[in-house]
Amino acid sequence: MQATDNKIPNVFLKLAYSELLLSFRTEELVPLVQNASISSRKLIENAWQEDEMVNAEDNALIIAGFSNWLLSKGVNLDEFANRMFEKVGHLNSVPKRALLRSYLPYIRDFYEMKDQRQGILRLIEKRNMFRENLIYVEGEIENDRHHDFLVGSGNQINHPMAIYSNWLLRFIQTGPCLLDLPAFENLSIYACEHTAEEALLGRLAGNLDGETFYVSGIAVGKLVKFAECIEKHPMKHDLSQFADKLCVRLDTDVIDTFTGTHLLYKDRYYGAPVAMAEFVYAKDISTKDPFANLISSLVQEEYNVWPPVQKAHDELLHKINHVAEIIYYEADDSISVNGKHLMRNVPARILRNVLREYTKTGREEFENREFKRDPEICIDPVNPNFESRLNRVVDHLAKVSEVMNLNRHRRGGFRFEPHCHIDFHEEPAAIRKPKNKQ
The missing domain is CATH 1.10.10 (Arc Repressor Mutant, subunit A)
Structure with a gap:
């Protein structure tokens, strides 16, 4: 695969960076940028430039760096994520040109769709906004509600980092708001490709001893075959080749006591051969003009919402690069x-x-x-x-x-x-x- 094939738009990265700019003073952010694993200027350009294409691994790495820094500041990552995704509904801090470009081949389809939210899930793989191995699997309809799945294709060698994977699915859940639709009502993450140790984000010590997973010496999970997850959450997608793969099932929640951040979730499978998330939402929801607000916000952006973020970005850029x-x-x-x-x-x-x-x-x-x-x-x-x-x-x-x-x-x-x-x-x-x- 060529290097260009592994690049994705910086939509999600820019959303996180904008929330950082609004939440902290410039002086506080300077050490975060200066101590990054990639050059300060490259980091800021990746997270800021409109329509910037970013290496997928760098994208996940930068998000992980943001989250680790937030934890070191005593910030609850769940609360930070809530603030970040609330802005999606108001179209704040979102690179609208990149979003419109990703939808461009399918705009006519959206105006003809009876169920536009299902269309969003169906097109995730084709739009290639996040990572290439997300697959849409249509599920059953129960009580006028869809039970659809997104499944990772099982690339454990370069799987997404823990916080990136969690936040990405949260972003997808909120995604319909960008098209003037309600967010997906419910998101349940059943399996993650990242391990339980990685999900602890370095905040607590975790280890597998025999078939038991411990956090700070307390038993919190068991080593099981992935077949158990498949049986609990059946879908119209053959995962039988992964049935004998081992993963850790969490039997209790694990919370970071310093920040209150939820690190491990009960009944979730970690280190799984594929990622698995279910979206439950009312069927046949559509809007007359799904792109009207997105385009209107793009036109009006420079006059109201964007200036505070732009000012904070310029101040940080000057501090970092000595302009x-x-x-x-x-x-x-x-x-x-x-x-x-x-x-x-x-x-x-x-x-x-x-x-x-x-x-x-x-x-x-x-x-x-x-x-x-x-x-x-x-x-x-x-x-x-x-x-x-x-x-x-x-x-x-x-x-x-x-x-x-x-x-x-x-x-x-x-x-x-x-x-x-x-x-x-x-x-x-x-x-x-x-x-x-x-």
């Missing part, structure tokens, strides 16, 4: 860095040209002859004297070495070396109106 604001003023032929004057005249024009190209294309290698041919920099083509002017730029940049510098690493050229994120723009000279004659 430098660089302005070239045409009026007096000067450059400032973070509001402080740096240079003017020919040196300012040299740096301006470098920053123009770097901002536009990302190029960092430059040839001296490029500047010698520029009449704004070298008036006399016979005796350009460019090297001395370039030396003045190098000297000036030494004053802001934490932002950028020029490295004259080879004859006839130099390298621009930014040390932080550069926000460069040019301010044109104001057009002066002629005075009226008296």
